[in-house]
Amino acid sequence: MTYTVKELHCKSGENDIFGLAYIPETDGKKVPAAILSHGYNSSHLHILDLAECLAENGIAAYCYDFCGGSAISRSDGNSTDMSVSTEQNDLKAVIEMIKSSGFADKIFLYGESQGGFISALTAPDVKEDIAAVALLYPAFCIPNDWLCRDPDTMTEPFDFMGLKLSKTFYDSVPRYDVYAHIGKFGKPVLIIHGDSDDLVDVSYAQKASTSFPDCQLEIYENEGHGFSPDARKKMCGQVADFFSKM
DSSP states (O other): OOEEEEEEEEEETTEEEEEEEEEEOOTTOOEEEEEEEOOTTOOGGGGHHHHHHHHHTTOEEEEEOOTTOOTTOOSSOOGGGOOHHHHHHHHHHHHHHHHTSSSEEEEEEEEETHHHHHHHHHGGGGTTTEEEEEEESOOTTHHHHHTTSOGGGGSSOEEETTEEEOHHHHHHSOOSOHHHHHTTOOSOEEEEEETTOSSSOHHHHHHHHHHSSSEEEEEETTOOSSOOHHHHHHHHHHHHHHHHTO
8 A cells, every 4th residue: 555654743841852753645534543652762763664564454554753852852852851751741742742643543562672571651641532552562671670780870971871861760660560561451452472582582572462351472583672574574564464453
């Protein structure tokens, strides 16, 4: 199916969010739309392959940059202000924008790594607006990885995996039971994870899959955090097939 690509912006607080919408050409007929959230220190550029695949299969896709979420982000905001909370607010602003866009008849969420964690946390809060969720190696490790750190060492901005953060990020890490929270989203969920992921162990996906009431878990053999080209192509097709059935 042919599609057009449009640059669409929205506001999250005072910040401008940059994104690209891949919209199938359907003579004005509304189509499902997937909101694609990138991982930590990544950007919309790294999920364009999925956006193209979805659009070719009749599903609109909007890939955007979190505010301060990457060294190459085209959205406003500083990385030292970025947190779990700000990224949830960004996603909610995008959802509202897609709801009012006029081309979507239902909305899906997709997220990779930290973007997957954000999508999973946000889905229960907006479940009346979301038809299904797909997650690629979602970073449910974030609470365990961060809450063991000493906040007294965060009085100044610090480098973390190539991005400058501040204590703001630590302060926003959920202190509640994230698995109980995501369980409030009762609609279909697909989780895809590699069994050789040394950044987010596959056990986190396995636990999350039992927390969602309606979840399909797909484990790719010999894949780590960041799939090989062949696995990436397979994943895109699987996500498109999953959303197409909703």
